[in-house]
Amino acid sequence: MSDSGRHAPxxxxxETNASYQLSLKRKKAKALEREQLKKVDEQLDLxxxxxxxxxxxxxENNYRRVQPYYYNFKVNAKGRWVGKxxxxxxxxxxxxxxxxxxxxxxxxxxxxxxxxxxxLSYKVRMGDHIGHRVHRHEPPVTSQEVKIIKETQDFxxxxxxxxxxxxPCGRYRHNTVVFIMASLGLKTLRPVHRLDRMTSxxxxxxxxxxxxxxVGEKICSKxxxxxxxxxxxxxxxxxxxxxxxxxxxxxxxxxDVMVQHIDEEKGKASKSQFEPLFYDEKSNTxxxxxxxxxxxxxxxxxxxxxxxxxxxxxPIYGAKFDSTKHCDDDGIIESEYKGDLKKxxxxxxxxxxxxxxxDPEQLEIYLHAWKYEIDGEKFETDVPWxxxxxxxxTKELEKxxxxxxxx
Numbered sequence: 001m002s003d004s005g006r007h008a009p010x011x012x013x014x015e016t017n018a019s020y021q022l023s024l025k026r027k028k029a030k031a032l033e034r035e036q037l038k039k040v041d042e043q044l045d046l047x048x049x050x051x052x053x054x055x056x057x058x059x060e061n062n063y064r065r066v067q068p069y070y071y072n073f074k075v076n077a078k079g080r081w082v083g084k085x086x087x088x089x090x091x092x093x094x095x096x097x098x099x100x101x102x103x104x105x106x107x108x109x110x111x112x113x114x115x116x117x118x119x120l121s122y123k124v125r126m127g128d129h130i131g132h133r134v135h136r137h138e139p140p141v142t143s144q145e146v147k148i149i150k151e152t153q154d155f156x157x158x159x160x161x162x163x164x165x166x167x168p169c170g171r172y173r174h175n176t177v178v179f180i181m182a183s184l185g186l187k188t189l190r191p192v193h194r195l196d197r198m199t200s201x202x203x204x205x206x207x208x209x210x211x212x213x214x215v216g217e218k219i220c221s222k223x224x225x226x227x228x229x230x231x232x233x234x235x236x237x238x239x240x241x242x243x244x245x246x247x248x249x250x251x252x253x254x255x256d257v258m259v260q261h262i263d264e265e266k267g268k269a270s271k272s273q274f275e276p277l278f279y280d281e282k283s284n285t286x287x288x289x290x291x292x293x294x295x296x297x298x299x300x301x302x303x304x305x306x307x308x309x310x311x312x313x314x315p316i317y318g319a320k321f322d323s324t325k326h327c328d329d330d331g332i333i334e335s336e337y338k339g340d341l342k343k344x345x346x347x348x349x350x351x352x353x354x355x356x357x358x359d360p361e362q363l364e365i366y367l368h369a370w371k372y373e374i375d376g377e378k379f380e381t382d383v384p385w386x387x388x389x390x391x392x393x394t395k396e397l398e399k400x401x402x403x404x405x406x407x
Contacts, residue, residue: 047182055174057183061338063140063359066174068344068352071136077128086111086122086130101351105132108349135350139328140339141175142363149379154211155204156181156189157372159381162200162364166191170329177203192216196298198330198362201228201369202379218375225373228290228300229387231366232309233318236276236286242303243271270294272303283394285312287387289370300367310407312366312397319404326358333403334358361403366393 055069081089086106090097102111109117110133113124124130144161151157158177165172173179181189189205190212206212218224271293279286286309290300301317304310310318315331325333337356346353366386372379386393 047187052183059143062143064143065140066138068135068137071134073132075130077124077126077130081124082126084124086118087120089124135347137352138173138175139171140359146177146180155206157379158203160195160200160203162198165197166195193219195369198365199367200364200384201381202372223375226292226369227371229368229370230290231285231287231312231386232304233285233312234309235279236288236309239275240307241273242307270296270299272300278389283397313400314365319406322405333361335361
């Protein structure tokens with residue numbers, strides 16, 4: 001074969017090239033997103049009738065509460081655990097575990113390896129399946145219902161109240177949208193987009209994995225439009241467009257919450273548009289609309305802080321950490337327990353039974369997903385009380401400010 005018939009050798013990839021680096025970063029981000037969706041799918045597929053019978057809901061003092069229940073956490077051994085004792089692993093990997101509590105759990109038989117009781121001296125091996133039976137206490141959430149706005153053959157659109165997580169995470173499991181809907185007979189719902197726990201408003205839930213993929217593709221290809229209602233601090237007089245790269249920084253001071261910030265070097269491009277609706281002189285707040293042209297975590301909250309108009313009652317981006325207060329992972333202050341302790345049975349060895357966590361002082365922030373358009377179809381919720389012109393938020397905000405150190 002002549003030289004002209006041969007393919008020219010490929011040039012070696014220049015891994016320092018900016019375009020290559022950007023392409024690689026996008027591929028990694030997509031892979032991570034697929035992995036996260038897979039994890040959510042796995043969690044949702046496990047909602048069985050037996051799990052729904054683990055506990056019961058009850059309502060008290062404007063809270064939806066969950067009776068404490070027994071739950072078995074399961075995890076596969078990670079490479080870095082191999083050769084370490086069970087006690088070492090639990091104390092180093094799980095922030096709620098200490099040496100004494102872990103040893104007692106092993107002695108009770110509540111920590112298992114490959115479904116069998118283990119010993120204090122057991123060294124973790126590759127392939128081990130580790131279980132930990134606990135008496136689980138979930139934080140209360142608002143007693144407001146998860147209102148169905150529209151239902152089709154493929155999906156359900158709901159108006160999610162603030163304080164309720166979308167799917168199991170952290171201390172929340174039954175007190176999540178997917179479990180609450182499962183308790184109503186809708187057991188296969190899959191959220192197709194994010195909505196922060198403290199944010200209220202439109203949430204789309206697909207009825208099958210196939211429907212979730214189809215809706216997810218439309219979201220990824222930006223065939224959607226979202227409008228938020230927000231009450232912000234100060235007077236905003238004109239439309240504002242904010243652009244900047246948002247990056248994640250470490251935990252905010254002493255609370256276990258990852259805080260986003262503008263990072264032009266390592267962050268991801270983001271763009272938001274804000275337009276004032278009306279100014280309330282009495283509370284020195286403005287009700288505005290917010291539109292996203294990208295979907296970064298906490299994007300609207302970060303951008304509003306950046307322009308000096310944080311969400312009026314945002315404990316993360318509108319206030320500093322107060323070491324005299326106990327806060328949850330979203331910066332929400334937990335004070336005293338306001339419920340009736342006689343409504344559930346105490347377990348002697350359970351730390352949470354013996355040291356009851358406080359109830360959240362705040363069940364929402366003034367940020368609401370109001371309108372959503374996807375593939376030409378439009379959804380809209382009622383306007384939340386705090387976004388109405390006649391609403392008086394002065395007393396509520398004065399109480400909130402008294403408990404927070406403003407930025």
